[in-house]
Amino acid sequence: MSTDYQQAREALGRRLRELRLAAPNGRLTGTQLAERCGWHKSKVSKLENGHTTPTPDDLRMWAGGTGQPETYDELLSRLRGFESHIRSWRRQLAAGHKPVQDALNAEYAKTRTFHAWQGAMIVGILQTPDYARSIFARYAELQQSPRDTEEAVQSRARRQEALYDSTKRFHIIMWEAALRALNCPPSVMAAQLDRLSGVIGLSTVELGIIPLSASLKIPPATAFWIYDDRKVIVENWHAELWIDDADSVATYLRTWKTLRESAVYGADAHNVINAARRALHVR
Known part of the structure; x- marks a missing residue:
């Protein structure tokens, strides 16, 4: 704490x-x-x-x-x-995952520029419904919260409409480990990786992947999301941290930019995604 x-x-x-x-x-x-x-x-x-x-x-x-x-x-x-500022999962998930997703949808609606770092799983706004379903089910079990998986998936899916809003920009970095971690069945992961390959072509999205073999300037630690220059949301096991003081937001943006130096984009990112896809041995 x-x-x-x-x-x-x-x-x-x-x-x-x-x-x-x-x-x-x-x-x-x-x-x-x-x-x-x-x-x-x-x-x-x-x-x-x-x-x-x-x-x-x-x-x-x-x-x-x-x-x-x-x-x-x-x-x-x-x-x-x-x-x-510190929102415990116990309290947030008392009514299930959907209210949490709805709150994030409200933040997305008023944000124009996003920066995200995720090292352990696919970033939420890029998840397929089946992948999201697996994630919500596993976290509900971990947090012993109500299982409203379908409602949570639908709420997250609505957030993905922002990807096609020309006034928004998404700058997303993921570690290759997130592409290889089987947080879901292999067939679901295969479809998820296919989805990632398609996202690279979106004009609103800049998707970078940090290869496992990349030289890192800092350890790829806790996932976080930066909303414009006004707020950062960080996930821990016990709570979400909602950070809005200017100095801390600047620190997270500097962290994101440092991580970005190790990321690959475009065709190189495609190659990393495709290698993870082939490793699944799923047609």
Whole structure:
């Protein structure tokens, strides 16, 4: 967990403690508040010490339980403030993958220039439905989230309409490892690689592939997406990071440009894709 996120969570915990101690009818013990809220007594301690992130319902119960319901909006604003930057998968996927895809669609709609780096799988906007289906199913199993695979695939497919919008530009780099990782059945991967070959001809897309044999200036680490020069989204196992401060965005763009120096394009990219396709031995 990031230091900034933990510090923000601890600050919220301190505010919760203040409210408990300043209850209008006299300070409450943690046990008393837990009883009012119908919680195990340890939950109050975990929230106040920043060991657990409260839900909006937790905050509503806290505000009401301490006799200060008018503080709920303030508490929710504090929570939203740090969750807008670190969005845990547990919370995002509570209703399945489709809402996450819909949120990304909204970001794509207001963005003109995209820069993406992906080293482990095919970039989402270039995925075939069958490939996306495999990815969503496996992540739903990992995150133990609701399985709304078909709805998520349809939402992602709608995002691909942006590839044919002449006002947008997509600058995408992938590692060759993403072309060879069998995150799906070989026949699905074969169709996916055929799709990639066709994308190279699109006027809105600049697709680069970094060969496994390429000399690298920096390690090909975590995947990220840059939306114009205003936002970066980075995926980790526990959360997505939504980064919007100018210095950090500039760092990611500089990282992308450094990775690009090792990428091949055009006919050379075709050759890397075709080699991965032949290695599947699928007709």
